[in-house]
Amino acid sequence: MKKVMMGNHALSYGAMLSRSQVIAAYPITPQTQVVELLSEMCADGTLDARFIKVESEHSAMAACIGASVAGARTFTATSAQGLALMHEMLHWASGGRHPVVMGNINRSMAPGWSIWTDQNDSLSERDTGWMQYYCASNQEVLDTVIQAFKVSEALMIPGMVVLDAFALSHTYEVVDVPDQAAVDKYLPPFKPEIRLTPNDPRAFGGLTGAEHYMELRYKLQKDMEKAPALIEETGREFEKMFGRNLGLVDAYKCDDAEFVFVTSGTAGFTARVAVDELRRSGVKAGNLRIKVFRPFPFAKVREILKKVKKAAVVDRNCSYGAHGIFFQEVKSALYGEPGTPPVFGYIAGLGGRDITTDSFKEVAAHALAKDRADEEIVWIGVKK
């Protein structure tokens, strides 16, 4: 069934079709419609779930963790300050191996107060042990929630489905809502091997000495390393059932490309338009949109970029004192590989400033004119 819906509601529908059993959330702009629709769904019985209206995002994640360890499928959604408040509990969810799935609407961190998009909120949670999927359309948002539950529950690692504030959260698009019976087939009920129950009394997360802790984290990394293959496999399975592939990256006209943009989120769709325009003017351009940021698809990025002459990473974020965060990951993917292209790093669109096709053309003009990538950051559209 096709429906016109906003990105936020695509998250709600994803959570509903996944048959989330416990939802705990706290409102924050621009996430509010996610939880508004879910609370309606819980109230009218469309979704058989318990909605815990907590008093903070910190408690939201704590409640999700509690519900998850008790054996329930759990979902929440937040943004920016809310995600930052959850920070401690994000480590708890991954360290405790609780496959909570969360929607995060990318919103710039205050101060000054901003409700508009950039990625510094979610990328600040890079090292918390969560999988992160950056979406570019409402369809992708809905589909990815379902896939994220499947992957997270297989690996017992939580997953974050990320979308841009307003550019996606409040933008209406046509979304094909999959059939519930088909989703049930794709995503069977959550049945964890071990859970918190008096029938099998265990202590979870007690004091862990130096003789055990490292192995627990080693296992987390080893399972995270299984994620790229599992995301591709579950993505193909999804395509077989629903006709849409969900991979690690979305490579647009990269096969014969000489110059490739590396993008994420909605900017990745804008880049496609720029690629088409560049191609019309004779530049063999392509766009590599990175969908999965954690685990980082190193092999895939290497495979695509080693064939091109130049790559330009456009980051909607900044690691202050270093440079764009996708930029450093891309360079790290290519390091030591013979014959890799120069990689140029750009920062654009912070605090919700638009990244337009003109922004990409400016990036292309800059990169194509240079032989070496000798600047750490080139700022696009900034008033200096």
Place this chain on the structure above:
Amino acid sequence: MKKDKKMTLTLPAEELMACGHLACQGCGAALAMRYMLKALGQKTVLCIPACCWAVIDGPYPYSSLDVPIYHCAFETAASTATGVKAGLEMTGDAETTVVAWAGDGGTFDIGLQALSGAAERNDDIIYVCYDNEAYMNTGIQRSSATPYGAWTTTTPVKHFKTQPKKDIVAILAAHRVPYIATASVSHPEDFFKKMKKAKDIKGTRFFHVYAPCPTGWKSRPEDTVKLARMAVQNAYFPLLEIEDGEKYTLNLKLKDKKPVNDYVRIQGRFRHLTDEQIGSIQAEVDARWERLLKLSV
């Protein structure tokens, strides 16, 4: 002629807490756990944040309890317990009692927001605060449960705590939760009875349990039960119940209310106090007792 008194064991003999736990000698919190589990039985799940009990049950992969434990973040005892209850219910277990078991720091201070949230929503959990009146697990730092006059490592003798203890029971009563009880490790039968009663009530139930700490109070381990009993008998820690935030019941009427002096004087943490300062503790205890007498009419 006096008849021989027959001794009857009123608490179940079944133990859900094994020996081999890591509590200090004379730990009041260890007794509190033992008594609570006797009342609640095996169909219980505990959420334990950072506190002495995060360590007492034993390090990974051990546990000295025969009920499951989720070790949660410091400020999340209530919110985690709420989630666990919802998760159990959604997976077909509506019976199990979910307990948030936290110290005074995790309740009066860092966990107060989450506790207030759960209490306002009337989430179906039992929240137990075992109160040893400071951050004992980190090495005796003051909390807002530390009483006036006490030495701690962050309120040195020259600068002892001058603020009174936060009235956590009044805060919970203001939330109008269905059931609040205070209990003391010196009165296990009273504690047991109240816990049994609480088990059958729906909604947020709050226990404030007095748990002396020889390590932090600079008292003798063998005096733990004695101190707890003195605190009950001198109204320093009255035993009471509050139903729906309104109906106050004093469980011990204390016709012969003892002065606080003896109680204060056998604890090293109060050693520096002058008679006048102890007098002000007495005045505060008396005022609160009078208030409670009026409320329980």
